[in-house]
Amino acid sequence: xxxxxxxxxxxxxxxxxxxxxVYEVTFTSLLVSGSATVIALVIGLSIASFLAFRxxxxxxxxLSAFNAGMALPxxxxxxxxxxxxxxxxxxxxxxxxxxxxAIVIAQAVIATPVVAALSTAALQGLNPNLRxxxxxxxxxxxxxxxxxxxxxxxxxLAAAMAGFGAAISEVGATIMVGGxxxxxxxxxxxxxxxxxxxxxxxxxxxxxxILLAVILSIISLFTVLQQRRPPA
Amino acid sequence: MWRRLPALGVFVASLALLAASCxxxxxxxxxxxxxxxxxxxxxxxxxxxxxxxxxxxxxxxxGGSGEVLEKARRGELDVIMTHSPADEDKFIADGEGLDKxxxxxxxxxxxGPETDPAGVRxxxxxxxxxxxxxxxxxxFISRGDQSGTNLRELSIWADLGITPQGQPWYQESSTGQxxxxxxxxxxxxxxxxxxxxxxxxxxxxxxxxxxxxxxNPNIYSVIRVASDKHKNVNAAGAIAFAEFITxxxxxxxxxxxxxxxxxxxxxxxxxxxxxSNVGG
Numbered sequence: 001x002x003x004x005x006x007x008x009x010x011x012x013x014x015x016x017x018x019x020x021x022v023y024e025v026t027f028t029s030l031l032v033s034g035s036a037t038v039i040a041l042v043i044g045l046s047i048a049s050f051l052a053f054r055x056x057x058x059x060x061x062x063l064s065a066f067n068a069g070m071a072l073p074x075x076x077x078x079x080x081x082x083x084x085x086x087x088x089x090x091x092x093x094x095x096x097x098x099x100x101x102a103i104v105i106a107q108a109v110i111a112t113p114v115v116a117a118l119s120t121a122a123l124q125g126l127n128p129n130l131r132x133x134x135x136x137x138x139x140x141x142x143x144x145x146x147x148x149x150x151x152x153x154x155x156x157l158a159a160a161m162a163g164f165g166a167a168i169s170e171v172g173a174t175i176m177v178g179g180x181x182x183x184x185x186x187x188x189x190x191x192x193x194x195x196x197x198x199x200x201x202x203x204x205x206x207x208x209x210i211l212l213a214v215i216l217s218i219i220s221l222f223t224v225l226q227q228r229r230p231p232a
Numbered sequence: 233m234w235r236r237l238p239a240l241g242v243f244v245a246s247l248a249l250l251a252a253s254c255x256x257x258x259x260x261x262x263x264x265x266x267x268x269x270x271x272x273x274x275x276x277x278x279x280x281x282x283x284x285x286x287x288x289x290x291x292x293x294x295g296g297s298g299e300v301l302e303k304a305r306r307g308e309l310d311v312i313m314t315h316s317p318a319d320e321d322k323f324i325a326d327g328e329g330l331d332k333x334x335x336x337x338x339x340x341x342x343x344g345p346e347t348d349p350a351g352v353r354x355x356x357x358x359x360x361x362x363x364x365x366x367x368x369x370x371x372f373i374s375r376g377d378q379s380g381t382n383l384r385e386l387s388i389w390a391d392l393g394i395t396p397q398g399q400p401w402y403q404e405s406s407t408g409q410x411x412x413x414x415x416x417x418x419x420x421x422x423x424x425x426x427x428x429x430x431x432x433x434x435x436x437x438x439x440x441x442x443x444x445x446x447x448n449p450n451i452y453s454v455i456r457v458a459s460d461k462h463k464n465v466n467a468a469g470a471i472a473f474a475e476f477i478t479x480x481x482x483x484x485x486x487x488x489x490x491x492x493x494x495x496x497x498x499x500x501x502x503x504x505x506x507x508s509n510v511g512g
Contacts, residue, residue, distance in 0.1 A: 086308055087464040095260065097308075098291040179291055182276055198271050199410050199436040 069113025
């Protein structure tokens, strides 16, 4: 228990002393996970609108795949992505292995099914007549989609938070494709793993608390946004 | 149409973020290194020093010697630093590596509980110590990952004609050097570890260094991955690194590592460092 308390005080010390290592890994975490979440949202929402509004044949099959994708093992994704990015792999020419971009790709692959599956459910939960009504009133498909997104924003924001959560808490794929390199691809999660490997448990616990604090702050922001009452 | 603007904006922003986080350039050098060099903190210092005097951007890929050599065989690494002589010689004989140079060394030691149930302290050699452990069936934690340390350990068992795998007292942790020590400490067990990692971890574990294998040092070498066999290897970068680590600057960096914190060099450089009078 001492160790945990020491970790908390160490976390506060690291934050307030402006420790550059901690700020660096925090920034990297936010940069890569933020980018991955944005990509997951763009792709996920597109897939969700397509599946929910256009109801194509084979929708259930596609949805099964995305729902299963929510349980995709991140370390397996990391292995697959790293094999793709190896010099001897199909995308080797891009020299992306052990870079931040590689981590963004891996985290996006992990987060997209989460966003797609939850968003589809959110949009399917809307009254189908609403879309018809809006289209009948002259809205273009884009305008209708955006309006319906706003209608379903409670669930869609939950989907976005789930996607972000999947990305920022990820560590296996991050280390495999990123290489945990100081100053470029070391995130909060991979730094925690390194500290544990080096036996620096106090620092590892401190970084864990910082990570939790970061996640709490961002998710709280989103939750406030989600719960905000629309103007009457 | 203007309603689309936010979506477009988000898309452009994400592309920009992607570009900002981009990596990959021709100055990159992928260095294969082992956990026993990373865990005490030496790897970070070597990389920092090397990047300080060259334009290369080092990307270390860390694992056990076995994993590193395997990745090197696929041409995924430019230059490696391992400590598994038999595997390394095979690597070079197979035409996968060139220009093996000794970099530094330390020693393997048998760590175990203070109580020493198997009576390892009184053994006259590491071999005899292992024999006593097997005889007493005391818990022994193996790296189990084809690392340099693991292969040394396995060769000792092989020379004794003992097959510990599958026996209840023999457990394979498959973790890195430092973590393996922590696992052994938690279980009050014996394990083979290198002297540098043990020095760094001694305050964090409840184990004692019971017997050091001074007659058989653990030698780390740098090997360049064969660029004729693997077209994508950064040959110039590999040469630059091999030169650096075996130069006076590199060797003295190794000699100085650990001096301040532990009062001694954690690793002995292969060449003598004149300023600190260590190594050689």
